[in-house]
Amino acid sequence: MFVYDGMTRQQNLYGGNSEPAHSTPSSEATPLTSDELLAQQGTAPDMKANQTNQLDLNQQTQELYLTTNGGTNWSFVPLKPEWLRSGSYLLTNGEIPMGYWMDKTYSISKEFSWFIYSENQKELFFLFSTDNGKTWQKSLVSDTAQRIRYRKAQFFADGSGVLVYSSASPEVSSEGLEIFQTNDHGKTWHRNNGTTIGQPVQNVSFVNPTLGFVSTRENLYYTNNSSGSFKEAVVTIPADYQTGGLDLFQSPNEVTQVSTNQLETKFYLLKMSGIDQGKMFACLYRSSDNGETWQFAEQLSEVKPTE
Structure with a gap:
């Protein structure tokens, strides 16, 4: 994280x-x-990649290489x-x-x-x-x-x-x-x-060039006029959760449009009661007014400190 x-x-x-x-x-x-x-000084990697599209750093030569076919071919960056x-x-x-x-x-x-x-x-x-x-x-x-x-x-x-x-x-x-x-x-x-x-x-x-969001560790802001101005969004936090300086939402959790009038994203919140007290969870949030207000939908997976 x-x-x-x-x-x-x-x-x-x-x-x-x-x-x-x-x-x-x-x-x-x-x-x-x-x-x-x-100019390329070293040789390209000779290995398969973990992903189809991947960037690799050669630690010996400090050179960057990319592959778009899982490591069959590599190109110097x-x-x-x-x-x-x-x-x-x-x-x-x-x-x-x-x-x-x-x-x-x-x-x-x-x-x-x-x-x-x-x-x-x-x-x-x-x-x-x-x-x-x-x-x-x-x-x-x-x-x-x-x-x-x-x-x-x-x-x-x-x-x-x-x-x-x-x-x-x-x-x-x-x-x-x-x-x-x-x-x-x-x-x-x-x-x-x-x-x-x-x-x-x-x-x-x-979400598109007109509608965007900026998060800090405690607040969420939105623009609906191509960054002409920003306003603070209203995020409803359930009573047994808190932000407390933790991440509201964290890349790569993007805001996505799932239907004509609904947006979704994941916010990271700290559980404040029950058997999971003190643990952080990714929580699904939805907005039906272009990001002006956000409502809690459900708790998803626990977020480990290394994520």
Whole structure:
């Protein structure tokens, strides 16, 4: 479970923009030449993968490779592992070990493999391949991505997508959240909005480019106007549960639309009574008003501390 130290600036949640929205100086993606890519130094893995689509780190050469066929073939990924971990990459109990990556900071598939990364702790880039890693393209997301902590991208069937990152500061516990959108599978990005969340961001989940959710360890916020503004959602917590600084919902538990008027997600709650007192459980929640209010549906499985 990813649980992050707090950090950042003053609160500016309900009004939306912390500054006027503007398009980031973006570069339209074009195929990269060999001179623009890292050169492969080691050999590709010679092993079967645990999954059909998988990213592998060669610990000896510190090189990244991907497979989209369970390890029958591997392709070199022209990124340094530390570029994927740019900025803060800490749990409350220490740094996440090399080889573990934040969820939804990359995706592997035959049709579309992509990575969010920064080489210099300032410019944030999007690298992608549509041919199993044979060729690569990159686009600029932001040239002011400093003190980055949480980061994530989601894509939808029509080629649109949302990319977010939070900016952290050691002085205060709030975080600045920057939100970008694409309509062409990440070839170009524009800054859609920016806001400030009063606690460290735990997860961001968009159902579509218009409807999205931001969770901290105690609160849930939603936007229904493409990140133009955010409001706090009402989450009904049963009497024998509590949040208590625990995760409301945690990636990879996304908000999903299960019917025309119903959303679902899992919230992680602490049981406060009975034989399971002190244990954390994933609990199914539903909303019938586009995420404005959430009702408890049922307790699901226990969440172990290592999950």
